Amino acid sequence: MEPMNKVHKRWIFWSLILSFFIYSFVVYTSGTEFPKNSKQFTSEAKLGKDTFQKYNCISCHQIFGLGGYMGPDLTNVISDEHRGENYAKAFLLTGTERMPNFQMSDTELGAIIAYLKYIGNTVEYPVKNSTTTWYGTIETKSDE
Amino acid sequence: MSRTKDTSFIFILAGMIALVLGLIFGSIGAFQMIIPNFLPEIPFFKARPLHVSLVVAWIFLIAIGGIYHYVPKYLGLKWHSNKLIKIHLWIFFGTGILIILSYLNGKFGGREYWEFPPIFAIPILFSWLLFAYNFYKTIFRKKQSWPVYIWMWASGIAFFFITFLEANSWIFDYISGNIVREITIQWKAYGALVGSWNLLVYGTAIFIMERIGKNTKLALSKTAFLLYFLGLTNLIFGWAHHTYVVPSASWIRYVAYGVSMSELLILGKIIWDWKKSISTAQKHFHLLPYRFLFASDIWVFLNLILALLMSIPGINILSHGTHITVAHAMGSTIGINSMILLSSVFYILKGDHNQSRYLRFSKSVHSGFWLLNISLAFFWLSLLMAGVGKAMSSSSMNFQEMMLKIEPYLTGFAYSGIGILIGLLLILIPAIISLRYRYQDERISL
Numbered sequence: 219m220e221p222m223n224k225v226h227k228r229w230i231f232w233s234l235i236l237s238f239f240i241y242s243f244v245v246y247t248s249g250t251e252f253p254k255n256s257k258q259f260t261s262e263a264k265l266g267k268d269t270f271q272k273y274n275c276i277s278c279h280q281i282f283g284l285g286g287y288m289g290p291d292l293t294n295v296i297s298d299e300h301r302g303e304n305y306a307k308a309f310l311l312t313g314t315e316r317m318p319n320f321q322m323s324d325t326e327l328g329a330i331i332a333y334l335k336y337i338g339n340t341v342e343y344p345v346k347n348s349t350t351t352w353y354g355t356i357e358t359k360s361d362e
Numbered sequence: 363m364s365r366t367k368d369t370s371f372i373f374i375l376a377g378m379i380a381l382v383l384g385l386i387f388g389s390i391g392a393f394q395m396i397i398p399n400f401l402p403e404i405p406f407f408k409a410r411p412l413h414v415s416l417v418v419a420w421i422f423l424i425a426i427g428g429i430y431h432y433v434p435k436y437l438g439l440k441w442h443s444n445k446l447i448k449i450h451l452w453i454f455f456g457t458g459i460l461i462i463l464s465y466l467n468g469k470f471g472g473r474e475y476w477e478f479p480p481i482f483a484i485p486i487l488f489s490w491l492l493f494a495y496n497f498y499k500t501i502f503r504k505k506q507s508w509p510v511y512i513w514m515w516a517s518g519i520a521f522f523f524i525t526f527l528e529a530n531s532w533i534f535d536y537i538s539g540n541i542v543r544e545i546t547i548q549w550k551a552y553g554a555l556v557g558s559w560n561l562l563v564y565g566t567a568i569f570i571m572e573r574i575g576k577n578t579k580l581a582l583s584k585t586a587f588l589l590y591f592l593g594l595t596n597l598i599f600g601w602a603h604h605t606y607v608v609p610s611a612s613w614i615r616y617v618a619y620g621v622s623m624s625e626l627l628i629l630g631k632i633i634w635d636w637k638k639s640i641s642t643a644q645k646h647f648h649l650l651p652y653r654f655l656f657a658s659d660i661w662v663f664l665n666l667i668l669a670l671l672m673s674i675p676g677i678n679i680l681s682h683g684t685h686i687t688v689a690h691a692m693g694s695t696i697g698i699n700s701m702i703l704l705s706s707v708f709y710i711l712k713g714d715h716n717q718s719r720y721l722r723f724s725k726s727v728h729s730g731f732w733l734l735n736i737s738l739a740f741f742w743l744s745l746l747m748a749g750v751g752k753a754m755s756s757s758s759m760n761f762q763e764m765m766l767k768i769e770p771y772l773t774g775f776a777y778s779g780i781g782i783l784i785g786l787l788l789i790l791i792p793a794i795i796s797l798r799y800r801y802q803d804e805r806i807s808l
Contacts, residue, residue, distance in 0.1 A: 245546065
């Protein structure tokens, strides 16, 4: 087993570290702006986000498919034609066999709906209209 | 020269207790998936963070405890400060207890994956700084060429610090004011955070291989360093498969896809080469550490196939948001990380002795080993089947119908989880009892 050259090791290591910081800076400042719905992140939606975190909703639900699997994904719960605002409110007010009734105040309830509305205006999830390229990537409406 | 008790044993003991508790809460959560009112005193939204944080604590405590034990005992470097090790232990331990109490009292961070009220990030970071300072002050005294496991530990410690800060950057409006940026950064941070503890765990695996195989060339070889640099590359660029569906720029997805998950392949190759190189006598001398490393090798290959498939965007669009992701996460955490960490526990217990007290419980440990691995296979397959069921139903059924359809697989998942719990108890109870004897006998030089 041939040992690795000391200079090569250091050169590769520091190149990777430098790449990490450059790549982080790029990801923090570009490619993630998404201005489409930035104005919808109102103070009510912000309160909704805090409420969503306070009750640890993500432990059971998902946003963009990320979260727990006890309950359904909520990305498009408001914008989905088969669900919508009243559907979400009904669940939040009464709870279900699997979901506790958190006894939310009217302010918290309205705020969570505002937050979910804000998220729902980003992208369709699960993705329905997409095509897979021959090299394995996908093209969706949001890429256009 | 005075001598004192080796604090690393307390890390190992705490890690094993954390794993047992984490598995109990995980089993509660799994049964709540199929029996909605199961144990309402600990609802799912509490059981899940309890499970995740305790299992993460197991990984850290055993990996850190191993480093604290191996550096003075086998690398011949006395720790810069034994007092800092004790402070690190008690801050980490105290913070862990407070986090558990906060969950039980309904106080959460409300983030996906490893979450806790953000105030607890401060003591975790502080204790990590103490660990980092102590480690670098100690390890930079080593003048000879560093073996790859020291590079892995050194960079894993640094990257944990950076990525943990990133993971908590959501408290700033610049991040949390834009859902696309927030989720992208969160998974950039968590992908790299997992990469940072993988460096600690894989470093430990290579260290044990070197010790068992008595082959110091392995950890200086080009192949070992190739694994290490590929691991670092994945840590930096390979996280975006978590966020293929988030509407960030396409190039973020393409970079991650391009990098793929090649680090597991190289790790598998190293363990495979090493296994071939050691003599039968050596295998029997260190039977338990060897067996756990061998099991991790099998799980590397299984999870490698799954990881590679999941990193293809055309497949990820189907597997994302399904139990296939859980199969990948749990298969890697239990099958790879935990097997390596159990190997480390038994290597520490045995040390350089021909006979060790744990041998009296060897029957229990061997039964536990088989029960753990067979149950994990059923557990993993159940999750894969549930995930396939969910992926196939997502466009044609509503959530309730889909859950009904996959219920048999979730039942298999919950019951095989009990098998994992019993298997690990058969392994951990003898290990905890044996650790007591080793702790009494072991002294380190000050």
